[in-house]
Amino acid sequence: MKAILFVGHGSRDPEGNEQVRQFVERLRPKIHPTFYVETCFLEFGLPTIIEGIEQCVNAGADEVIVIPIILLAAGHSKLHIPAAIDEAKQKYPHVTLTYGRPIGIHEQTFAILKTRLIEIGENVEAPDKETAVLLLGRGGSDPDANSDLYKITRLFWEQTNYSLVEPAFMGVTAPLLEEGVERCVKLGARKIVILPYFLFTGVLIKRLEEKIIQFRAQYPNIEFQLAGYFGFHPKLQTIVLDRLEEALGQAVKMNCDVCQYRLHLAEHHDHHHHHH
Missing domain, CATH: 3.40.50.1400 (Rossmann fold)
Incomplete structure (x- = not known):
């Protein structure tokens, strides 16, 4: 069995x-x-x-x-x-x-991230120019995992029309959440959407809810929103x-199983397969 x-x-x-x-x-x-x-x-x-x-x-x-x-x-x-x-x-x-x-890094994670933004009222296709998305990972001591979050951030930027999609981490490594928020502010964001790259709830997600309240007090002229984690x-x-x-x-x-170029070629393979 x-x-x-x-x-x-x-x-x-x-x-x-x-x-x-x-x-x-x-x-x-x-x-x-x-x-x-x-x-x-x-x-x-x-x-x-x-x-x-x-x-x-x-x-x-x-x-x-x-x-x-x-x-x-x-x-x-x-x-x-x-x-x-x-x-x-x-x-x-x-x-x-x-x-x-x-x-x-799986192509379907981007569909999940988009859904979580749409749920809180974001227009992913035509977002406000002054809105920044802060993709928040757990953070750890493994450079591969940390750099994967950067790659995911970039791929997500490629698939949406946000001018600013930034990575940050909840702990262990830089840039921490506070640094990520500060960077978005310095780059001119008037609204910051924190998008958790987390599967399920837990201590860190609940801590994040408290952080949002702190940020609203710290930056009264900037709107903060928290999107949902992956969940169900x-x-x-x-x-x-x-x-x-x-x-x-x-x-x-x-x-390269997530390679957009490869996925694109797979979709359009027929276009140049039969014309030789």
């Missing part, structure tokens, strides 16, 4: 962990009923990855596909999850363990199912 083990990051806020479980529950009907499906957490939630694998094996699985519900490839997905999988391989030599990719957007299901399909097919993706 095959089992799928979804790995949430885990939050000190129980509501965040509950949202991960709900997300997997909503995903369940889209996964073939012959698969055993389990949810676990990297930290601040139970079961742990090792416990999750154990539950799959106890349910009769001889193959476990581990899929991280994590936005960017950083220390967790590069080190902590593989270490747990290695430990499980020692413990269960008869079980095949397959490790899928984190969400990473249907496209998030699409992305995670894509990563599952990839892992099941053992597909190796090029790092």
Whole structure:
């Protein structure tokens, strides 16, 4: 039997962990009923990855596909999850363990970001010239993950008509949120929309709500709005199912799987395929 083990990051806020479980529950009907499906957490939630694998094996699985519900490839997905999988391989030599990719840079994330802006009244196609979007990541010690947020910011700028789309982080690394806001102000923004690049609620999202109140007091002449996190957007299901399909097919993706040029060529391939 095959089992799928979804790995949430885990939050000190129980509501965040509950949202991960709900997300997997909503995903369940889209996964073939012959698969055993389990949810676990990297930290601040139970079961742990090792416990999750154990539950799959106890349910009769001889193959476990581990899929991280994590936005960017950083220390967790590069080190902590593989270490747990290695430990499980020692413990269960008869079980095949397959490790899928984190969400990473996926074209559908941009559709989610646009939706979250439209929901708060933004005109993504013809935005106000003095509106800045601050794409806010979690921030970490992994340069790859931090630079991915910069790449996502640039790709999002390419897909919208905002003159100003800036990256910032909630913690660990610069530019921090306050620096990002200050930069937008110095560049002439009269309205700043903070767009969280976060999957679910948690301590940081709730802290962000308080920060908005502070910014409104600090910059009385500037309008601040907070957009929603990814949450239960249907496209998030699409992305995670894509990563599952990839892992099941053992597909190796090029790092240009989000390449707009390639996607454009794929769409318009017929135009120059038959004229040679």
